[in-house]
Amino acid sequence: MERITATYYIETPYAVEKAAQVLAGEQSSGTFVAVPGETEALKQRFAARVEEIEELETVCEPAIPGAISPSGQYHRAMVRVSWSIENFGYNLPTMVSTLQGNLYEITQFTGLKLMDLEVPSSFAAHFSGPNFGIKGCRELTGVTKNRPLIGTIIKPSIGMSPEETAALVKTLAEAGIDFIKDDELMASSANSPFDKRVEAIMKVINEHADKTGKKVMYAFNISDEIDAMHRHYDKVLESGGTCAMMSINSVGLAGVKAICDRGELAIHAHRNGWGMLNRHPLLGIDFRAYQKIWRLAGVDQLHVNGIQNKFWESDDSVVNSIEACLTPLLGGYEVMPVVSSGQWGGQAPETYRRTSTTDLLYMAGGGIMAHPAGPAGGVRALQQAWEAAVNGLSVEEAAKEYEEFGLSVKKFGKK
Amino acid sequence: MERITATYYIETPYAVEKAAQVLAGEQSSGTFVAVPGETEALKQRFAARVEEIEELETVCEPAIPGAISPSGQYHRAMVRVSWSIENFGYNLPTMVSTLQGNLYEITQFTGLKLMDLEVPSSFAAHFSGPNFGIKGCRELTGVTKNRPLIGTIIKPSIGMSPEETAALVKTLAEAGIDFIKDDELMASSANSPFDKRVEAIMKVINEHADKTGKKVMYAFNISDEIDAMHRHYDKVLESGGTCAMMSINSVGLAGVKAICDRGELAIHAHRNGWGMLNRHPLLGIDFRAYQKIWRLAGVDQLHVNGIQNKFWESDDSVVNSIEACLTPLLGGYEVMPVVSSGQWGGQAPETYRRTSTTDLLYMAGGGIMAHPAGPAGGVRALQQAWEAAVNGLSVEEAAKEYEEFGLSVKKFGKK
Numbered sequence: 001m002e003r004i005t006a007t008y009y010i011e012t013p014y015a016v017e018k019a020a021q022v023l024a025g026e027q028s029s030g031t032f033v034a035v036p037g038e039t040e041a042l043k044q045r046f047a048a049r050v051e052e053i054e055e056l057e058t059v060c061e062p063a064i065p066g067a068i069s070p071s072g073q074y075h076r077a078m079v080r081v082s083w084s085i086e087n088f089g090y091n092l093p094t095m096v097s098t099l100q101g102n103l104y105e106i107t108q109f110t111g112l113k114l115m116d117l118e119v120p121s122s123f124a125a126h127f128s129g130p131n132f133g134i135k136g137c138r139e140l141t142g143v144t145k146n147r148p149l150i151g152t153i154i155k156p157s158i159g160m161s162p163e164e165t166a167a168l169v170k171t172l173a174e175a176g177i178d179f180i181k182d183d184e185l186m187a188s189s190a191n192s193p194f195d196k197r198v199e200a201i202m203k204v205i206n207e208h209a210d211k212t213g214k215k216v217m218y219a220f221n222i223s224d225e226i227d228a229m230h231r232h233y234d235k236v237l238e239s240g241g242t243c244a245m246m247s248i249n250s251v252g253l254a255g256v257k258a259i260c261d262r263g264e265l266a267i268h269a270h271r272n273g274w275g276m277l278n279r280h281p282l283l284g285i286d287f288r289a290y291q292k293i294w295r296l297a298g299v300d301q302l303h304v305n306g307i308q309n310k311f312w313e314s315d316d317s318v319v320n321s322i323e324a325c326l327t328p329l330l331g332g333y334e335v336m337p338v339v340s341s342g343q344w345g346g347q348a349p350e351t352y353r354r355t356s357t358t359d360l361l362y363m364a365g366g367g368i369m370a371h372p373a374g375p376a377g378g379v380r381a382l383q384q385a386w387e388a389a390v391n392g393l394s395v396e397e398a399a400k401e402y403e404e405f406g407l408s409v410k411k412f413g414k415k
Numbered sequence: 416m417e418r419i420t421a422t423y424y425i426e427t428p429y430a431v432e433k434a435a436q437v438l439a440g441e442q443s444s445g446t447f448v449a450v451p452g453e454t455e456a457l458k459q460r461f462a463a464r465v466e467e468i469e470e471l472e473t474v475c476e477p478a479i480p481g482a483i484s485p486s487g488q489y490h491r492a493m494v495r496v497s498w499s500i501e502n503f504g505y506n507l508p509t510m511v512s513t514l515q516g517n518l519y520e521i522t523q524f525t526g527l528k529l530m531d532l533e534v535p536s537s538f539a540a541h542f543s544g545p546n547f548g549i550k551g552c553r554e555l556t557g558v559t560k561n562r563p564l565i566g567t568i569i570k571p572s573i574g575m576s577p578e579e580t581a582a583l584v585k586t587l588a589e590a591g592i593d594f595i596k597d598d599e600l601m602a603s604s605a606n607s608p609f610d611k612r613v614e615a616i617m618k619v620i621n622e623h624a625d626k627t628g629k630k631v632m633y634a635f636n637i638s639d640e641i642d643a644m645h646r647h648y649d650k651v652l653e654s655g656g657t658c659a660m661m662s663i664n665s666v667g668l669a670g671v672k673a674i675c676d677r678g679e680l681a682i683h684a685h686r687n688g689w690g691m692l693n694r695h696p697l698l699g700i701d702f703r704a705y706q707k708i709w710r711l712a713g714v715d716q717l718h719v720n721g722i723q724n725k726f727w728e729s730d731d732s733v734v735n736s737i738e739a740c741l742t743p744l745l746g747g748y749e750v751m752p753v754v755s756s757g758q759w760g761g762q763a764p765e766t767y768r769r770t771s772t773t774d775l776l777y778m779a780g781g782g783i784m785a786h787p788a789g790p791a792g793g794v795r796a797l798q799q800a801w802e803a804a805v806n807g808l809s810v811e812e813a814a815k816e817y818e819e820f821g822l823s824v825k826k827f828g829k830k
Contacts, residue, residue, distance in 0.1 A: 104690025252667005275519025
């Protein structure tokens with residue numbers, strides 16, 4: 001029978017082997033005393049199995065509160081545990097409850113993080129996955145060249161009227177932008193109701209498309225209750241839009257999948273709240289595991305932060321996230337990594353050097369809007385930054401070669 | 416204009432005041448450079464506001480990775496921040512993205528936990544909240560006396576056939592149980608498909624109800640994709656069931672609310688995965704804030720762990736959680752705290768001493784099934800434990816007074 005395997009980074013005051021068995025027991029049969037009916041045959045079929053243990057360092061301070069070690073030592077290890085697909089079938093929420101449920105409460109652990117998961121090939125027949133992916137997003141925006149999609153976020157995040165937003169979209173469209181998104185704080189605010197915003201913005205985008213043949217992809221933030229999300233999705237669709245955005249952690253797995261399953265709009269997945277799930281090195285979930293769950297749910301674009309970002313995350317972690325998104329899952333399920341946070345183009349050479357890919361949605365906010373030559377200059381500068389990156393130029397070399405990018409370096413580069 | 420207020424426990428290497436302003440900026444307007452359109456009038460209306468700062472201890476080691484302190488000191492504080500209701504209206508997922516979004520990524524923090532939130536009174540007109548609550552759950556189970564609902568979980572968690580489960584339910588119903596639930600690992604497994612399980616179990620429960628007038632509440636785990644949850648909900652309803660269970664973190668806010676909104680079944684909210692969101696003292700969300708979000712979504716019963724539980728959580732924390740659930744929200748939104756994890760009745764006196772309430776769903780697994788006098792003895796013992804608790808008896812006194820509880824103490828009590 002096919003099995004699902006999860007890899008955990010754990011810390012325990014006890015023998016690693018024993019702690020791993022507690023995890024496997026708790027997540028497949030366990031109560032604190034043996035109960036009738038727990039037969040050997042049943043255990044054989046449904047019990048979680050510890051597949052592999054790789055012992056790592058031992059430390060003297062627990063990472064998070066839990067049982068106190070009698071010896072004062074806390075042992076770290078990578079542990080692989082598997083479950084039969086028979087336990088939960090093709091049910092993502094119950095898979096999550098099994099892989100990421102009560103096990104975080106177990107006192108025998110003073111650290112536990114889900115690092116990765118492997119699903120069996122039969123998943124491919126049950127989860128259609130991203131409907132557009134990288135190829136589809138390139139087609140929808142007409143960006144077939146060897147460069148990332150260049151995108152931006154409407155700022156200020158919240159407060160502008162639909163007309164003000166549409167005027168900004170017009171400026172950006174004329175500047176040659178490929179993609180624009182609502183901020184995650186902006187769904188339907190008092191002075192920018194969702195439908196009015198869609199109407200005002202899509203009028204501009206459709207007119208620009210009629211004139212130039214290029215339709216800017218706008219990710220409207222539909223995050224809300226299910227019925228409202230469906231209504232908003234309909235509105236975007238009937239207005240000629242190509243994309244909807246959801247705050248995936250806030251909406252949740254069942255809601256996001258229901259919307260992805262409609263399959264008519266590309267889905268931009270914003271991972272706000274991610275820090276809560278990942279920022280501690282020994283608690284929560286690693287991006288490698290996280291992105292697989294959301295690809296199975298069917299998102300087409302997924303945030304990965306950016307090189308030299310304004311947040312806490314290291315460049316190494318960002319590079320790992322981009323690579324995770326670009327690694328085929330069950331041979332496909334392609335998702336476009338969304339690079340954002342403090343990006344202005346100066347990070348393009350380093351991003352390309354470390355990932356060798358242009359299959360990205362590269363987002364800059366202030367880097368475009370506050371460019372000395374205006375938004376058109378900002379978009380040009382970003383395109384130049386990526387041309388330079390692909391050609392192996394350094395930031396300094398590119399600044400000499402390209403006028404608009406040179407201005408960006410003067411304004412946004414390290415002083 | 417009405418405002419929503421959130422209280423955060425923070426740690427920062429910088430001045431607390433400055434870090435608080437970064438949080439407020441990031442969560443209402445922020446990009447890393449000033450952009451056109453960010454007018455004063457707009458800021459006045461939509462900017463988040465730091466309302467109050469209470470400085471706490473200073474420490475020498477950061478709680479989680481972030482900016483390095485030049486002085487080697489990390490300052491902790493309670494910070495209250497408010498947003499105008501105009502920013503996101505009555506949209507729980509976007510409220511969560513605002514209160515629990517990118518702010519966890521901010522490098523200026525080396526610790527950040529959402530401790531509490533206050534919503535304005537207009538929320539009461541937009542969110543109907545729990546459809547049954549404490550009163551409704553008592554009515555559905557016929558438990559009007561001054562004692563908790565006594566419940567149990569089907570164990571082994573996973574592996575039994577519908578017929579085996581139904582046989583166990585029959586035993587438990589005859590033993591006088593009020594409530595039974597699926598384990599969160601059990602939704603629809605290979606040898607216990609959802610519909611078959613509902614049919615087998617409800618046959619037993621309905622027959623018992625016809626005979627005795629008492630309908631046992633069974634929480635069927637409907638956690639799945641939206642369409643499947645609706646189908647499963649229908650199945651429970653048409654079979655005469657009174658309750659559905661969801662793993663709320665795994666299903667997510669939009670999905671859970673859509674199901675709660677149907678209003679015909681009591682909703683049992685399982686919080687598995689909670690440890691990931693809460694186990695670190697300076698990361699994630701405190702239960703006080705968490706339970707308010709789910710009460711607004713409309714769950715009727717919510718897990719709070721138990722006194723002297725088998726997990727890592729302290730008794731103080733459990734007591735705080737019970738109190739949080741029993742504190743009216745906007746004058747109502749009552750939710751029944753579900754006490755579980757290693758409970759066998761011996762914790763009843765201490766639970767009552769510390770909370771002075773019997774408005775609980777008190778869950779015991781092995782404590783009932785492995786009772787020396789069988790499940791009927793186990794249920795009796797739990798009822799006795801609570802009678803003793805309300806009468807102020809200690810465990811030792813109760814063990815002398817009540818035969819079945821005395822047997823529990825011998826088997827499950829501290830050796």
